[in-house]
Amino acid sequence: MFEKTVVDENYVRIPKDRLFEFVVDVFKNLDVPEEDAEIVADNLIMADMRGVESHGVQRLKRYVDGIEKNAVNVHPNIRTVKESPVFAVLDGDEALGQVAGYKGMKMAIEKAKKVGVGIVGVRNSNHYGIAGYYALMAVKEGLVGISMTTSRPLVTHTGAMEKFMGTSPIAVGAPVENDHPFLLDMATSMVPSGKIEVYRRKNKPVPEGWAISTETGEIITDPRKILSPKGTILPLGGLGELHGGHKGYGLSAVVDILAGILNGATWSHHVGGTSDKHSDVGHFFMAIDPGAFGDIEEFKMNMKKFVDELRGAKKHPGFERIWVHGEKGFLTYETRLKLGVPIYKKVLDEMNNIAEKLGVQTLP
């Protein structure tokens, strides 16, 4: 059994199927079509199942708020703005990000299956959950999948001290013969904001080097301050250029270019949150068929050799084992399928408050 997140008495375990049913019911009661409700539920619960609590059902309230404020369009007309056999640009019409994202990656996959490569950009969307969800959609079809999204400004860039860049995640997945897929799913900032929220909840300072004050530029560790206008997360690589902070900043800018500007969406500090009207979040999806570039079996076998070699390298005495990307998440998923999904009690209360207001059956 493997659990990425330590589960303590503050958590309650809910069976995956029950949680899914609950989330679908909530969205259906907010007039979201059943098919769309299922996509969003699947995406949020996959995050929880993989141990990425920050992007799981604890975000349900934000989505509900966004819909109730009419900032999210539950009956979007997702429009194809441009299309060719290899690429497309979609206008999400302020849809739930998962709904627009699912459609985008599905198109990219169809194109890749026909012509070897598919790229779909989306503009005018919303928060789409974990980036890895979409990369995995491609992997399940035997393809390499890439997914990026712009996101609201929480991160400073090198030389600045302002919430300016998004946490701008990048996910890349690839199938592996007889093993879990390779799945990198990373914020280009030091940490995603959800990690800071976990420290806030636990009343603990975050490690040195994750964030700075927006007033003095000094390193700060108080999660409340970091999440307030007085603090900002640092890019991957940290403060300044000494340990490569300019690289995290650069990767975040690339996400703004590919997922934002290229698709006619906005960028960095202009991107809105789920409760903002016209948040204009942009996504970038790409699928590549290794069977078009070469032999698919050879690709998957070589991927297997690669990940086995990575695991078999000379081990550092300070580490228990060498992990391949995605592995912890897949193991956590398998465990939670048996034991249920741990939900933080306060989050459960919040979810049940929503349920009561909407007339949905409460958990567990």
Next chain:
Amino acid sequence: MFEKTVVDENYVRIPKDRLFEFVVDVFKNLDVPEEDAEIVADNLIMADMRGVESHGVQRLKRYVDGIEKNAVNVHPNIRTVKESPVFAVLDGDEALGQVAGYKGMKMAIEKAKKVGVGIVGVRNSNHYGIAGYYALMAVKEGLVGISMTTSRPLVTHTGAMEKFMGTSPIAVGAPVENDHPFLLDMATSMVPSGKIEVYRRKNKPVPEGWAISTETGEIITDPRKILSPKGTILPLGGLGELHGGHKGYGLSAVVDILAGILNGATWSHHVGGTSDKHSDVGHFFMAIDPGAFGDIEEFKMNMKKFVDELRGAKKHPGFERIWVHGEKGFLTYETRLKLGVPIYKKVLDEMNNIAEKLGVQTLP
């Protein structure tokens, strides 16, 4: 005037054109066709001109050694293994990496101009110089350019303590209206090995956190040890996962997948250096036409707004200004075009030794 590298009495300035002529002469005397010699010279000298000394003419000796050892094929038959309107896979036939790389990105550009996107993978190649060179080729044609390459093992991955991964650079460029292009050109490791070489030359310890011992796993700062089998560079994000070391490791793995495995090339610790037979370096080139996805003028104007906004953010008191990626390199280029390219005297001696052996006119 702007100089990224402080120039001291250990350097001699050589006019760019004279340096170009010299490098072309050296390669021609090694039986490299003139056209190919010019591509390699242009690539190496662009690195020096942009302030990336580690990838400039100081590498000439390695290339000469590789050719003299017959590890590099100066009359390659660069073969198209697979091709479609949107992608291609090339076999570099052990060509100079720049020659195979130039051909690869040129094809990607041609495809992008026709169908909006072009992807070209290359296998069986060699060290291709700075990744940014190829991204800029696309930018000069009004396209977004992406370039990645596998490279020989110098970097450890998270949980390991072994030279296992490459420094695996990623470059992304995009045109900007009335400004320098955006150009991210980064190793996915903490630093490229060339930066460690600069510290070795200056007899100075490198900053804490760049490298570890392969014997104990402890942080080490002696550049000689880091470059020996007793040391290894850390991934971007550093040791462990606390500051995101697993992200640098993951990005490096992605380069191995896209530039290596996808093209039928080898990966990570199997990749050879310029003096190794069958080093089987792999490259990944991608060009995207923003004019196909939307309006090219709008794209370039929005890029201009983006970079101006980045520069205009609230400045950190510890920094003189906020830079956009590529900017320092372009300013250094302009300065060196006027003042000449600073060459380290010992490197100049080495270059003149090569010249004397080959009967090429020595510098300056």
